[in-house]
Amino acid sequence: MSKELIRLQDLIMEFDGERILDGINLYINDHEFLTLLGPSGCGKTTTLRIIGGFLTPTAGTVTFDGKCINDVPSYQRQINTVFQRYALFPHLNVFDNIAFGLRVAKRPKDEINERVNRMLEIVSLKGYGHRRISSLSGGQQQRVAIARALVNEPKVLLLDEPLGALDLRLRKDMQNELKRIQQTTGITFVYVTHDQEEALSMSDTVVVMDKGRIQQIGKPEDIYNEPKNAFVADFIGESNILDGIMLEDFKVKFFGRVFDCVDKGFEPNEPVDVVIRPEDIDIVEPKQGHLVGRVTSITFKGLNYDIIVEFKGFKWLIQTTDYCAEGSTIGIRLNPEDIHIMKKSEYSGMFGDYSSYSAEYDELAEDVADEEE
Numbered sequence: 460m461s462k463e464l465i466r467l468q469d470l471i472m473e474f475d476g477e478r479i480l481d482g483i484n485l486y487i488n489d490h491e492f493l494t495l496l497g498p499s500g501c502g503k504t505t506t507l508r509i510i511g512g513f514l515t516p517t518a519g520t521v522t523f524d525g526k527c528i529n530d531v532p533s534y535q536r537q538i539n540t541v542f543q544r545y546a547l548f549p550h551l552n553v554f555d556n557i558a559f560g561l562r563v564a565k566r567p568k569d570e571i572n573e574r575v576n577r578m579l580e581i582v583s584l585k586g587y588g589h590r591r592i593s594s595l596s597g598g599q600q601q602r603v604a605i606a607r608a609l610v611n612e613p614k615v616l617l618l619d620e621p622l623g624a625l626d627l628r629l630r631k632d633m634q635n636e637l638k639r640i641q642q643t644t645g646i647t648f649v650y651v652t653h654d655q656e657e658a659l660s661m662s663d664t665v666v667v668m669d670k671g672r673i674q675q676i677g678k679p680e681d682i683y684n685e686p687k688n689a690f691v692a693d694f695i696g697e698s699n700i701l702d703g704i705m706l707e708d709f710k711v712k713f714f715g716r717v718f719d720c721v722d723k724g725f726e727p728n729e730p731v732d733v734v735i736r737p738e739d740i741d742i743v744e745p746k747q748g749h750l751v752g753r754v755t756s757i758t759f760k761g762l763n764y765d766i767i768v769e770f771k772g773f774k775w776l777i778q779t780t781d782y783c784a785e786g787s788t789i790g791i792r793l794n795p796e797d798i799h800i801m802k803k804s805e806y807s808g809m810f811g812d813y814s815s816y817s818a819e820y821d822e823l824a825e826d827v828a829d830e831e832e
Contacts (some may be wrong), residue, residue: 461488464614464647465510470519472505472671479505481671483519487649489614492641494650496658497668498694503651504619506668510649511540511617524614537614543623545604547592553579554588557606564611578606581643583636598629605640615647622657634661655695659683667691688801692734693810699775700811703733703800711800714750714771718793722800732801734811737765737778739797748790754783767813774813 465487472480480502487493495503508514509521512533520527528536547556557578561571579585582602592600601621608616618637622630638661641648652658658665659679667674667682667690675687686692689700703713708723713733725731745751752770766777768789783789 461491463487464489464491464524465649466520466522467506467510468520468522470506470509470521471517472502472509472514473517479671480509480516483671483673485666485673485676487615487647489647490645491663492638492648492650492661493664493666494652494658494662495666495668496652496655496694497674498653501668502671503668507540507617507619507649507651510615511538512536513540538617539608539611539613539615540617540619541601541604541608541621543620545600547600547603547607549592551592552588553584553590553592553595553603556592556603557610559607560611574610575606578610581609581640582606596629597625598633601625601633602636605637609640609644609646613646615649616641618648618650620651620653622652622654630657637661659695667694669694685799686734686801688804689732689734689806689808689810690804692732692799692801693806697737697776697778698811699735699737699813701733701735701773702808703731705729705731705800709795711798714773716749718749718798719795720798720800721795722798725800725802730803732803732807734799734801735775735793735797736799737776738763739794740775740777740779741792741794742777742779742781742783743790743792745788745790747792749792751788751790754785754787754789757783757785776813 463486467483467485470480470483471478483506495506497503505514509516512531515529521529523536548559551559554575557575558571561574575588579588582605584599584602584606592603595603622633625633634657650661662679664676665679665682666676669690675682675691682691683695686695692698692700701713703711705711705725706717707727709720711718711720711731711733750770752768752775754766755769755774756767758765763778763780764782766779766783768775768777
């Protein structure tokens with residue numbers, strides 16, 4: 460059974476009268492890879508800095524191994540941090556960068572050599588100890604920063620958007636590498652990102668945040684397959700989100716038609732949000748379809764096509780390997796397990812219609828370019 464290592468209780472953080480965190484409750488287990496995921500300004504970096512001791516919360520408590528550490532300075536916590544800018548010492552070589560903290564702690568020379576060389580092996584930089592920092596690639600520099608943070612054997616490593624400066628191919632490689640390093644060392648990783656794919660592929664637990672509040676906590680599969688509200692459904696992958704009425708257990712009505720689903724426990728005739736993932740939709744001949752719509756655009760994405768289809772004035776995204784010509788009429792079928800029902804929330808009605816599809820893509824490109832404050 461997992462042992463709890465960190466607990467955040469009723470955390471509130473205010474800057475200049477503005478509430479950045481609004482009642483965060485979260486526990487983190489020993490040996491866990493936990494990711495704080497959300498858009499810029501959602502409070503994830505602030506949460507990380509509070510755990511690290513760089514910020515003191517306005518209210519609430521941070522407990523580490525059963526003891527309150529609100530007043531413990533960052534350098535006295537068994538926690539290290541890797542930032543997006545690696546802050547390596549350019550005048551020191553790789554070995555000396557990693558050894559820096561051990562030398563400050565006046566560890567014996569033999570112990571320093573043994574621990575640094577072990578770290579170089581763990582981060583796949585064996586034989587790189589004599590190299591200058593300026594001669595390394597971005598991915599190699601990042602591994603040095605991680606080795607430097609891990610060589611002191613902290614209980615927890617905090618990582619704040621550490622892959623943000625890397626290109627896509629290198630990011631993918633480093634995602635696998637980070638997961639491997641975490642599993643090899645057994646150290647608890649708390650990771651901050653706005654990249655959903657990164658969070659889903661690396662984490663044991665994902666914490667989705669928005670507007671200073673936690674929206675959902677769960678395993679990556681559960682967050683994706685069972686989103687709690689329209690924000691989570693839209694932020695984690697692509698979603699078609701519609702208004703529906705839950706008639707009774709396992710029966711939902713939308714677009715004037717009754718569908719079988721696998722959800723229950725709602726009030727009779729309760730208004731709900733209906734989520735249908737783009738990859739779960741089967742395209743059929745119009746006469747065989749539950750719904751019939753017109754293709755308004757098609758984009759080739761390599762493995763599949765992104766097709767925008769208009770049903771009764773509402774535009775859906777469908778991801779399929781089938782080519783459908785723009786302007787053609789198609790039918791779709793929905794299986795009960797492809798329809799997910801969520802309670803109405805403050806986010807209802809804000810997402811899910813792909814009439815602004817190209818604008819959303821532009822925003823995504825801008826978001827990646829933006830750095831979180």
